[in-house]
Amino acid sequence: MTNGDISNLKPEDFHTSVAATSRAFWPDPMFGFFARNAVHEHLMLPNYATAVMRDAVQHGIVEVIIRNGRVVASASWLAPGDAPRPWLQELRVSIRSARGLLKGRNRLKGIKLLDAMAKKHPKEPHWYLGLLGVDPAFQGKGLGGALLTHRLEVCDATHMPAYLETQKPENLPFYERFGFSVLEEITDDGCPTLWTMWRDPRPA
Numbered sequence: 001m002t003n004g005d006i007s008n009l010k011p012e013d014f015h016t017s018v019a020a021t022s023r024a025f026w027p028d029p030m031f032g033f034f035a036r037n038a039v040h041e042h043l044m045l046p047n048y049a050t051a052v053m054r055d056a057v058q059h060g061i062v063e064v065i066i067r068n069g070r071v072v073a074s075a076s077w078l079a080p081g082d083a084p085r086p087w088l089q090e091l092r093v094s095i096r097s098a099r100g101l102l103k104g105r106n107r108l109k110g111i112k113l114l115d116a117m118a119k120k121h122p123k124e125p126h127w128y129l130g131l132l133g134v135d136p137a138f139q140g141k142g143l144g145g146a147l148l149t150h151r152l153e154v155c156d157a158t159h160m161p162a163y164l165e166t167q168k169p170e171n172l173p174f175y176e177r178f179g180f181s182v183l184e185e186i187t188d189d190g191c192p193t194l195w196t197m198w199r200d201p202r203p204a
Contacts, residue, residue, distance in 0.1 A: 006150050009062035017071040022046040024133030052076050052131045065143050073134040075147040080125035116188050122163055127155055129164035148178050155201050162199040
């Protein structure tokens with residue numbers, strides 16, 4: 001796979017990108033904890049992906065891979081200087097991205113967890129990976145790694161670190177292969193564990 005396979009998200013591809021990325025997260029321990037049932041979880045995932053991608057389009061970049069005319073993988077990044085925001089603003093964005101919490105289970109626990117995430121966000125400039133997903137039909141083909149590598153090469157060239165959060169323990173070794181290390185585990189009031197991860201730029 002070459003960098004030519006990766007492009008910036010176009011407006012006309014936004015909804016197919018949301019659909020593919022949402023499918024990538026099913027099933028998910030965090031959304032499953034807050035959803036009323038499996039159908040509600042399926043509704044929460046595109047709401048979340050839509051909010052995160054719109055935020056990245058405005059304040060960073062969404063990079064995608066297209067196969068057969070549709071988006072099958074995406075990476076949503078906030079640019080250095082756009083994360084973290086003042087914590088109240090960050091919390092508002094987080095709540096919009098997970099508005100399904102308002103109709104789900106464990107709502108107060110969810111809001112507390114989002115607040116904890118916002119407060120843990122590093123303050124030094126960095127690229128923030130808000131969302132990375134590959135349609136299940138295309139997983140195992142290196143697409144997620146290609147999207148990561150593409151942006152991390154920019155990080156290295158500009159001497160900029162990168163940061164992300166993940167709620168799946170099986171993601172930890174995947175991100176570690178690309179130079180990320182666990183900063184902290186966040187477990188709040190019985191919620192599923194969330195891991196924050198940081199990557200320093202690699203020398204040329």
